[in-house]
Amino acid sequence: MTTTNTSGRRKTAVARIYLVEGNGDIIVNGKDYKAYFPTLPLQFIVNQSLQVTDLLGKFDISVNVMGGGITGQAEAVRLAIAKAIVERDPEKKPALKAKSLMTRDSRMVERKKPGRKKARKRFQFSKR
Helix, strand or coil: CCCEEEEEEECCEEEEEEEEECCCCEEECCEEHHHHCCCHHHHHHHHHHHHHCCCCCCEEEEEEEECCCHHHHHHHHHHHHHHHHHHHCHHHHHHHHHCCCCCCCCCCCCCCCCCCCCCCCCCCCCCC
């Protein structure tokens, strides 16, 4: 029984996972993933890599996730799980890649510029 550990990132969220053969328990920061990610879309995101590869309920996953918001954390967990599955079984990679689950989404929040209200928003222009 070997443990596979990988990490996944999205925006400013970082997820470290430990994948072990088991009966499908997913623990996120000491809580069940359904308690940590309360909405169904977030739970679907977390399970997506397992569903695509038909491995749902075959691995126990322990997750440490920090930073960012709850959606970024869920997507970081999804990427980490996909990377761990490929590390265990490289033949699963084409199925995951076809659903774009092996790609890190590199979009980040744009920084605020000086002289602006936000990153791009300008102050109201007055002609007179």
